[in-house]
Amino acid sequence: MENSPLAIGTFPRAILHIDGDAFFASCEQSRNPALKGKPVVTGKERGIAASMSYEAKARGVARGMRIFEIKKICPEDIILPSDYETYSLLSKRFFSIVRRYTPDVEEYSIDECFADLTGLQRPLRMSYAQIAEQIKRDLDLELGFTFSIGLAPTKVVAKIGSKWKKPSGLTVIPGKDIHLYLAKLPVEKVWGIGHQTTALLNKYGIRTALDFARKSKEWIEKKMIKPFKEIWEELNGRSVLAVDTKEKESYQSIQKVKTFTPPSNDERFIFAQLSKNIENACIKARRYRQAARGAVIFLRTQDFRDSGLETRFSRATAFPNEVIKIIEPAFKELFKRNRQYRSTGVILLNLENQENSQMDLFGSHLIVEKMTRLYEGVDKIKEKYGKHTLFLGSSFSAHRFSGHEGDRGIAPARKAALFKGETKRKRLAIPMFLGEVN
Template sequence: MQVLSVHSWPQAIAHLDADAFFVSCEQASMPALKGKCVAVGKERGIIIALSYEAKAKGVKRGMFVSDAKRICPGIIILDSNHETYGLFSVRMFEILKRFSPKIEEYSVDEAFIDLTGLRRLYSCSYEEIAVKIQNTIEQELSISVSIGISITKVLAKIASKYKKPHGITAIPGNKIHLYLSNILIEDVWGIGPNTASLLKKFDIKTALDFALKNENFVKKYLSKPYIQIYKELKGEPSIEFIEKISPKSISKAKSFYPPSQKPEDLILPHQTMPFALSIYSLTLFLIMALKDRCFLFFKAISLAS
C-alpha cells in the first residue's frame, strides 16, 4: 500500500471532542448522576443528548422521551440547561489556551488546537500532550473528552472519533493510509449523504478509496469544498485554521466633509457630531459583543489630514 505522506509531523493539529457533553456537564454538576442512564431533552420531549450508559441500552438522539423510558426503564431525563453548558465550554477553552495560543473554537464542545512545534516545550510527544490536556480537563471540570491528532483538520477529526469515549488517537503522516481504509466515506467530515452516494457510484466506499483517486477525477466531478477535503485526507493542509482572537485594539476612522482648513474647524458641531455618533455606536457594539470578557477603554482619538 502506498504511503500518502512521507513526513510524520510537518504540523500537528489536535481535534478535541467532549464525550456526551451536555450530559457530562449535568453529571459534573450533580455527581450522583455519574455512571447512570441519563439524558437531556425533557422540555421538548425529545432526547437531545445521552450518557454512554443510555446509549448502550439502545437509546438514541432524536428519540421521544416516552420511547426512551420504555427501552431504558429508570433513565433519568433532565431539562437542558444551555447556560451551564456554555460555562463549561468557556472553561474548557480556557484550559486549552494554557496549552497552545492557537485555538479554533469549532462548536460548544469541540475545538481544534495547533500543537505544531510544542513537543520541545512540554518535552514529550504530541500524543502525550493530548493526554495532559485530557487529564487537566478531567481534573478541573470532571468531564471526559476524546482527542485526535494528525497533520490536517480533516484527519484530526477522523482521529478524534476513532476511539470514543475518552480516547486519544494519533495519526502521523506516514500512517494515514492505515487509518483511512477503516473509515467509511460518509463518515468523513464534510461528506454528506448526497456526496457519499455520488462517490459510491464510482466505487469509492472508504476514505482511502477517495484519497487514492487522482486529482483530475476529483476536479471533474466535485466542487471546491470536496477538493479541500480530498487534499486534507492526503495530508495536505487545505482548510483554514480559524483563530477567534479578540482584537487587541479596534479603530474606527471617520472622514469629515467638507475638509477642515484650520484647527478651529474641528470644534464645529456639524462636523464633530457624525464622528461622536459613530464612536457612540461602536462603543455600544463593543459592549454587546465583548461583554464581560474585556475591559473597554479609549486609548486615543487621533486626527489625520
Template sequence: MSDFLFSLHSWPQAILHIDGDAFFTSCEEAIHPELRGKPIIAGGERGIVACASYAAKKQGVMRGVPLHQARKMCPGLVILPSDYETYSLFSRRMFNVMRRFTPQVEEYSIDEAFADITGMRRPLRASYETIAVNIKNEIARELGITVSVGLSITKVLAKVASKHRKPNGFTCIPGKSIAIYLEHLPVEKIWGIGHATASYLHKMGVRTALEFARLPEVLVKKRFTKPGVEIWRELRGDSVYPVCAEEKSLYASISKTKTFSPASGDADYLFAHLMRNLESACIKARRYHLAASRIAAFLKRNDFSYAGREIRLNRPSVYPLELSIALRNLFIDVYRPGTLYRSTGIVLLELSGDSGTQYTLFDDVVRADRVRDIYRVTDEVGAKYGKHSLHLGASHFIELLGRGKRGEPTARERTRFLGETGRRHINLPLLHLKV
C-alpha cells in the first residue's frame, strides 16, 4: 500500500540535501561559457573520466571510463584537466550561500551538503519548500551552476529526494508522503546500502526501499547490524543522523595517492612518491592530533591492477622520519623490477590520539622530543610557505626527476598574479569572456 504512513507529521524537522550537478564540469562551464552544452569531461590528467557533463553522459561517457574509450564514444569530446583549486572555491561559495539561510550546514563532500532548516520558517518568512528553492536559485544566480535539492525529515530521505529529479531538480518528501517516494526506489539506490547489503535484502525478497522500511522492527534488529537498523529508521522518518556543522575531526583512516604519467619502474622515483604520500597523510593526521597504529602501502600497475602490503607498528606514530624504515620494508615487499607502475598510495589505519598527544615510536625520550620539535617547525613552515616546503630526502627524487606529466596544466595554473609562486596561489579562478 503506497498510502502507508510512517509519520503523522509532515515536518517534525526539515533537512535539506544539496547535490551539485556534474559539479566539476559545471564549474568549468561557469568560467568558460563557450563550453556550455558541449560534451566535456574533467580528469584528463588521470587517464580516466573524473566527471562528465550531462551532454557527454547522453553519449555514454561516465565517470571511471578510460579516456581512449571515452573518445571512441564521443568523437567531439572536450577533455580538460581537473582544476581542483577552482572547484574548491566554487564549493566554499556554494556552502556559504547555504549558511545565509541557516548556520547548521554539514559539508559532506566537495559538491554535497546537508542543512537543517528546522524552525527557519518564521525568521525567513517562508515555507520550508520556498526556503529550499530560494537556496537553489541563489546558487544558480551567484555561481552559474545548477544543483539538485532534496527536502525531507531525515538525512537519508533528503538524499533520496535530491537524486529523484537530477539534474537541476527539486523534490520535497514531507513525512506523510514518504511511502509514495520509496515505493519504486530499488534498495541499492538507498544512501548507505552497499552491494553486499543489497544482495542480502534481495535474498530476503526485499527489492524496494518501501519493502525494507515496512519490515518489522524485531526482524530488522535480528538480521542487520547497527548501520542497517539506523538506515531503516531514517527511511521511516525517525531521524538518527544529525546535521553536524562542525568540521570533521575524527577519521577511521587517512589515505593519500598520486597518479603520474608516463608510468615508471624506477625504484627510487616510486619510493619517493610513496614517501610524499606518507608525508601528506601524516600532515593531515597531525592537524587532528591523530596517530596511526597500522600503515598500508600500494603500487598501481600500468594494467590497473594493485600490489599492496600492510604493517602493524609497535606503537602509534605520525612522523614520517621514523616511519620511513617501515615504509621501505613495505616497498621492498610489493615492488617488482621491470614492472611499470602508474600510481602510489598510502593509508594510515587505526587512528588514535587525544587533544594534544602525538605518539612516537622512539623509546629515547630526548630523541622523541627532537622529532616532535622537528615536525612542529615543519608544520609551521608548511603553513606559511606551502605543504612540503620541508620534506625528507627520500622524497626529493620527485623534485629532481619531475612530478610526472598529468595532462595540460589548467589556465589558473599557467597564470601567475603579482606575488604568487608555483606553490602559493590565491584561491581565485579565471573567468574568460568574449567581448
C-alpha cells in the first residue's frame, strides 16, 4: 500500500506548468547583457528586494530584504528599480512562444503559465516530454534566460514539478510516479494549501502531500470543502481544474502613490494617506476581478529617502479593511517620528483571479462571503455617486483634506464640511469604520 502508485496511467492529460527563473532580474540581464553573470537585484524604488538573480541569491540576498542591508552584505550587487513595462513585454513574448505549441495556455501570473498538451503527441510527432523539452529550448534561447517546467497529468502536480529542480529544471511526473514525489513534499508546499489548512491537516496527522492524497474519498467528503477536494483529486492524478485560456485583462501589480504638500510627520495623517492609496488600489483590483496575495507599502521622506516593507497575506484579498489591518504593523515599523514625509504608496502584488483566490479559506469563507457582498454594495454606490462617497474610517483625514493640500488644518469650515465633488444631493461621504465589518 505505502509504495503503491496513486494513479495507474501515465498522462491521461498532459499539463505543463512553466515558471521563469528569477524573472524580473532575468529580464534585466536579458535586456542588458553586461549584467549577465552578475548579482542583480530589482526593487530599488521600494527599498526592498523584489527579485534577484541567482548570482545575488548565492551571495545571501533574499526576497523582501532591505536594500540598505543588501548593500552592506553584498556591496557589488547591482540594484535596479523595477521596470514592469519591460517585464510585461517579455512576459507576453513568453506566452506567445508557448502558444506556438498549443492554444490552451493559461497566463497564471507575469512569470508563470499552464499549458495543456493533451492529444498533441501525434500531430507534433513527439512525446509529451519531448514537447516540453522543445518549449524549454525555445524559451531559454529566445528570451535569453532559463525557465523551469513541470509536466504532469494535473495542474497541481505540474506545479510541484516546476519547483522540483530550479533553476532550469524539467521534471516529468507521469501518473504512476506521482506518489514518489508527494512522499517527499510537506503538505504546505502544495499549491492552494495555506497556513490555516496546513494547521488543520497537521491535526489529523497529515504531514506530507502523500498523507493527504492517500486519505479516502469518504474522509475527504466529510472533512474538506470544495477547493481541497479538488486539490485531493488532482494529487491523485485526476484532472479537475481546467486550464483557463480566457484572455485576461489583468494586472500583475497595482501601484498607487500619492504625494502631499506640505510634508508631514503627523502619524495619523500619513497613515490615512496610505489607507486611501490602499482603498484606491483595491477598487482597481476589484474592477478587474483580481485579488492580491501580498503588498508592499512605502514611505518617502522630504529628502527623497524611501523605505518600504513587504507583507504576504495568508489568502488573496481585494478588501481594503483587511489589507489595512495586515499592513498596520509594517507601517508602525517604517514610520519614524523625527522625519518629514512627502508621499506614501502601496503596490498590491501577486494578483490572481478572484475565483482562484477562494482556494485557501478554511474557516474564513464565511467572512469572505460577507465581505464580498458588502463590497459589491460599496462598488455599486461608488459607481453611482463617485469614487470617494464611501471610504474607510482609517482614510478619513486623507479624504477630509484632499483637494486643498497646502491649507491642511486651516481650511475654512465650508471646505471641511463639503467633500470634493459633493453637491447637496450627493452627500454620502460616510466613513466606514474597521470595527463595523466583521
